[in-house]
Amino acid sequence: MTTRRTAPETHPGTRPAAFERLRRLPVVGRAMDWGLGPSAVSPETKRAGARIAGLKATESVCPYCAVGCGQVVYTRGGELVNIEGNPRSPINQGTLCPKGSASRQLIQQPGRLTKVRYRRPGGTEWEDLELERAMDMIAERLIDSREAGWQDVDHHGWRVNRTLAFAHLGGATLDNEENYLIKKLWTAMGAVQIENQARI
């Protein structure tokens, strides 16, 4: 635990005017304030105010990896303005790695893909697909794979009632409830290869 240095207590009313004028010189003021306090703030900075002043702050979790760093998400009228590390999180204590620091780009990166992209078998070009159509195609392929790869018994003749034709790999941003439901769904469909990125 480090102890933060604070500026020594001062009593401006007891000082002569010449001393106060001298103190207002930046180099003198900063030396007397130990580099902290009001003398360390320029008039421009004071005028501009804090970048996050007046914004709505919402606590969240970084979506990228299994470390699960806490974030504070700042919004103005529902519009994302800033994301930074949450000092209340015991995991990251206000810090974020470079990837987590850039997580605002997950929403506001101009090059971000916002449509499903599909390259059909044998195709050489990507096509846009409506989300609903893409979901239907995934469901059709899943059912076909399950039926084509279903095993009642294994090669020893033991009953297994499973398919090795598909597997599921979850991401680190899935929470406990989502993982629970995913495991239930895929096990019910007969999958045995069900993993999560956080365990690998």
Ligand code: SF4
């Ligand atoms: S800030 Fe970095 S280390 Fe923390 S959860 Fe996000 S990606 Fe992982």
